[in-house]
Amino acid sequence: MRDVYIVGTGIHPWTGFSEQVFADFAAVAVEGALKDAGVEWQKIQAIMAGIFIYGGNAGHLSGQYLESIFGETGVPVVNVYNACATGSAAIRMAFNSVAAGETDTALAFGADVSPKGFLTAKSDNAVQDRDVIRWKMGGMPNPIYWALECRKRMEKYDTTEEDLALVKVLMSEYGSKNPDARFKKPYSLEEVMNSVYVCDPLRLFEICPVSTGAAAVIITADPELIKKADKPVKINATTMGSAIYGDPTIRISALSCPATPEAPMLSESYSASRQAYEKSGIGPEDIDVLELPDNSSWHYLVYLETCGFCKEGEADKMLRDGETKIGGKLPVNPSGGFSSHGEALSAQAIWQVIECANQLRGRGGERQVEGAKVAMAQTYGLMGNSGTTIMSI
Amino acid sequence: MENMANKVARIPNLVDWSTGEVRLMSAKCNSCGTYFFPKEHYQHRPGCSREGVEEVLLPKKGKLASYTIQHYPCPPPFKTEKKITPYGIGLVEFTDENIQVAGIITDTDLKSLKIGMEMETTTLPMYTNEEKQEVVTWAFRAVQ
Numbered sequence: 422m423r424d425v426y427i428v429g430t431g432i433h434p435w436t437g438f439s440e441q442v443f444a445d446f447a448a449v450a451v452e453g454a455l456k457d458a459g460v461e462w463q464k465i466q467a468i469m470a471g472i473f474i475y476g477g478n479a480g481h482l483s484g485q486y487l488e489s490i491f492g493e494t495g496v497p498v499v500n501v502y503n504a505c506a507t508g509s510a511a512i513r514m515a516f517n518s519v520a521a522g523e524t525d526t527a528l529a530f531g532a533d534v535s536p537k538g539f540l541t542a543k544s545d546n547a548v549q550d551r552d553v554i555r556w557k558m559g560g561m562p563n564p565i566y567w568a569l570e571c572r573k574r575m576e577k578y579d580t581t582e583e584d585l586a587l588v589k590v591l592m593s594e595y596g597s598k599n600p601d602a603r604f605k606k607p608y609s610l611e612e613v614m615n616s617v618y619v620c621d622p623l624r625l626f627e628i629c630p631v632s633t634g635a636a637a638v639i640i641t642a643d644p645e646l647i648k649k650a651d652k653p654v655k656i657n658a659t660t661m662g663s664a665i666y667g668d669p670t671i672r673i674s675a676l677s678c679p680a681t682p683e684a685p686m687l688s689e690s691y692s693a694s695r696q697a698y699e700k701s702g703i704g705p706e707d708i709d710v711l712e713l714p715d716n717s718s719w720h721y722l723v724y725l726e727t728c729g730f731c732k733e734g735e736a737d738k739m740l741r742d743g744e745t746k747i748g749g750k751l752p753v754n755p756s757g758g759f760s761s762h763g764e765a766l767s768a769q770a771i772w773q774v775i776e777c778a779n780q781l782r783g784r785g786g787e788r789q790v791e792g793a794k795v796a797m798a799q800t801y802g803l804m805g806n807s808g809t810t811i812m813s814i
Numbered sequence: 815m816e817n818m819a820n821k822v823a824r825i826p827n828l829v830d831w832s833t834g835e836v837r838l839m840s841a842k843c844n845s846c847g848t849y850f851f852p853k854e855h856y857q858h859r860p861g862c863s864r865e866g867v868e869e870v871l872l873p874k875k876g877k878l879a880s881y882t883i884q885h886y887p888c889p890p891p892f893k894t895e896k897k898i899t900p901y902g903i904g905l906v907e908f909t910d911e912n913i914q915v916a917g918i919i920t921d922t923d924l925k926s927l928k929i930g931m932e933m934e935t936t937t938l939p940m941y942t943n944e945e946k947q948e949v950v951t952w953a954f955r956a957v958q
């Protein structure tokens with residue numbers, strides 16, 4: 422395995438529902454990444470594409486559609502789906518291809534257009550697709566799952582409703598300073614506490630909606646491209662994890678979970694992060710900036726524990742003590758997080774990696790974490806999907 | 815006892831009332847000891863021979879392990895004739911079977927919900943179908 426770098430990144434800013442097609446969003450992000458890297462399209466030797474699940478044939482073959490826009494070159498194009506960790510899968514494949522020497526330069530991208538209306542079941546076959554049951558009979562949209570876990574946490578530890586609201590206050594402050602974020606209004610603690618419950622104890626401003634967005638990275642081991650890049654970012658490890666038997670988390674789609682844990686909660690993310698620590702030789706104590714998947718305020722807290730940044734039940738204290746602020750011991754989500762962006766399924770993991778790369782390259786603007794040398798992007802997708810990327814400069 | 819003759823679950827093989835008691839339809843793996851719900855949603859212990867999976871009914875009663883109150887209607891295909899929001903969703907633990915199952919909470923004052931309280935399995939009417947049958951889902955309620 423050889424050293425592999427991110428030399429170019431591109432984002433289409435996050436936004437709401439759009440009539441525009443996903444490939445147009447993807448093209449903006451890819452064009453941005455090519456320009457940032459100063460790389461010609463013909464230098465891309467593999468395309469790893471996150472699929473757009475609501476895009477029919479085009480969405481399922483998103484890599485081919487993207488390739489045709491820039492010009493078909495015959496390179497390997499692989500389209501991948503791992504729920505909300507789809508982007509992690511694309512990056513991991515690009516990294517592995519380059520690190521192994523199969524290719525010198527690879528592109529990973531994801532683009533998603535928010536579906537009109539609600540997220541719901543994608544088939545009608547309850548035997549084959551068990552996601553159907555929770556929609557047809559369970560009355561259980563995604564935030565219900567988070568609320569059930571959040572309530573357990575509040576019963577077990579001293580997590581309060583103020584803690585949950587404080588996460589949004591912080592995220593909205595950072596989001597307001599991020600030109601690529603969708604939600605740019607800063608909220609006070611009072612405003613968040615006065616927002617309506619969606620599923621008690623989680624309030625409207627404490628869960629993230631679905632969004633439109635696109636993100637792309639160019640990954641290379643080509644010495645020429647590394648040399649001419651503006652501050653190339655080394656990928657120390659990029660891993661994926663799946664769930665472990667006995668994980669007590671009630672997983673989105675599922676209708677049951679074990680009563681007695683035999684594995685850590687969110688075990689897919691426990692797996693991905695521990696693999697990344699082992700492969701990179703970098704531990705949580707070495708991380709200068711962290712992007713974690715704050716699908717809800719509960720996620721923000723639990724992910725600090727899942728990834729080993731503190732012991733179980735201690736995340737609330739880190740938050741209250743300001744340790745997770747920019748300027749604190751471990752700045753978390755200087756991007757404003759999912760809370761300020763919303764989920765753009767196949768793009769979000771790539772966008773998290775780009776935010777980390779921007780921080781390491783000193784491009785954080787008003788949100789810059791001073792002196793950041795090592796960053797970690799952690800993602801999470803339903804049904805046991807997770808990815809971790811550790812980067813350094 | 816409710817009139818159960820003209821009642822049908824919206825999706826089969828999840829909830830049973832043929833014994834006179836409403837109970838969830840599970841399956842137990844006699845090799846690794848894991849209970850599954852839904853019963854075909856196998857989640858064996860790694861290395862299990864997967865032999866001897868037997869259909870079983872979960873006990874009628876369990877205890878509330880967590881809950882939330884949903885304040886907005888669940889989007890389609892979920893449907894109920896009557897407005898049910900706000901409604902509770904509970905995670906009910908069947909301790910001996912080492913499983914917690916999620917379901918709508920019905921016939922219960924939502925303000926009285928408390929982790930650890932005893933719950934029992936029941937059904938919740940959703941709508942009447944073209945055959946004039948009452949279509950139901952499984953649900954939980956506080957034990958009186």
Ligand SMILES: [Zn+2]
Binds near residue numbers: 843845847848862863
């Ligand atoms: Zn088994």
